[in-house]
Amino acid sequence: MGLSPVISASSSTSAPDTRGADLHAGYSGSSDSHRLDPSPLRVSLTDVQKTFDVGRGRTVQALVDIDLDIAEGEFVALIGPSGCGKSTVLRLLAGLDTTSSGEVELFGSPPEELSRQHRLGVAFQEHALLPWASVSSNISLPYKVAGRSVDKNRVAELIKLVGLTGFEKALPKQLSGGMRQRVAIARALVLNPSLLLLDEPFGALDAVTRRRMNSELARIWSEERLTTLLVTHDVDEALILADRVVVMSGRPGKIHHVEKVDLPRPRDTSVTRTPAFHELVDKLTGMLDGAGEDS
Amino acid sequence: MNTRKLTKASYMVSGVVLLVVAVEVIARLGIAGTAWPSLVEVYEFLGDERQRSTLWRNTLVTLESSATGLVMGTIIAVLAGAVSALVPILRPGLDRFAAIVNAVPLVALAPLFITTVGREDSPAVVAAMGVGFVVFVSTTSGLANASRTHHDVLTVLGANRFRRFARLQLPQALPSIVDGLVLAAPTAVLGATIGEWFGAPSGLGMMIVSAFQSANIPQLWAVALSATAMALIAYFIFIAVQRATVRRFT
Known part of the structure; x- marks a missing residue:
């Protein structure tokens, strides 16, 4: 029931769920398949395996049978215990790592192709801002990397969007942790990427700042509507932001469960205080606790 | 306080x-x-107007050779470091070449330079040799300093190697390059002085040789103090540059 038709985990034999079918343009809507139509307008990992060589001829199976589709304009959150391979999934989509077998396609192309076209945005837990560059030149970096002239209006618009007006000339070391992460997210957004990848972007922040950043990201996302994958270990964060939450289990990493989140947006305190929200939090948290033992 | x-x-x-x-x-x-040396005698030596002006003239000659060597050595070393970062296949070869050249004693190379670049220019070239190795090592290590996450961000953004170099690696390497210059500046003075031993027409090195031959100990030490002062001043100038660079680039 929880499984949406977009996902098939190898271990699950889900009945097709037609409820989700009309949610996204890319859906087949038919009941004879639990996968999407082969459409160039989505992100997909198909039958992906990843093995890491740990030396002396020994290998570690990091990911098995990962099948995951993200429809255009969809926000998917990937949660799981640490070491379950969720960041590896993100690195495969970012073209920072390659699969041992299986296919990764972003809108009909391999990930390297998208980064070559400067169509990927990424933010990590470490902000990775250039320490010598001001807020606005850090946000302008993707233009310079792409060899394009900097669109000053777009940069100013993003500075406003992430709430850093007045800090244009500030250096990263003069900003708080939360502000640095906002700059990193603005940098990821500035070229209007086809796919936005967020790897625990708020993982190093304190709880209060983190919640505030969650609602800000929700607001930003509702304005930009980008296809997004968020990797996190924070269940609340995933539920506040995502259309679907994918739960992974570890050793080896595989998809354990997929939860479609039908809660209304914006998911401010009026939503996060409802029993429905708490029920989802409890359900997914329970899965995370169990996931470590590999069900 | x-x-x-x-x-x-x-x-x-x-x-x-x-x-x-x-x-x-x-x-x-x-x-x-x-x-x-008796410092009083050295002081008396420097009290002589004629001696003082000779020393000053030769100090300026050595200063010029040192500065030329420092600039040349730095340019060559940074370019070589850049090549080794941009063309990774050349890196081991460049590293080994630098290590080998550095292992050859400067004193042995100086006569070679006299026959190739001439007496006038060999002090600057010997200075550049000493500078080059230190700056090359600090450049290559600085260029490798950027964090993995920084590299990942640039990879995802689709940076080619030249833009990665210009936007990330080079600015990241600047503090380390200046660290190299702090060490290289006194080396340049030493290198120029050694270069002048082998028949240069003027310079502190030439004065050391002539003082040595005439057993003029006060002159020898006046020259030594002058060279030391120059090396120390250069050192402190680059320490200041280093502070400023670290403040700006980290």
């Missing part, structure tokens, strides 16, 4: 005074032989 500063300064002054007095006492007693 001021008392503490004062205490610190008084320790420094008494250290210097103690050193000067010890040197003078050893010279007067003749404990260390006739080559040990």
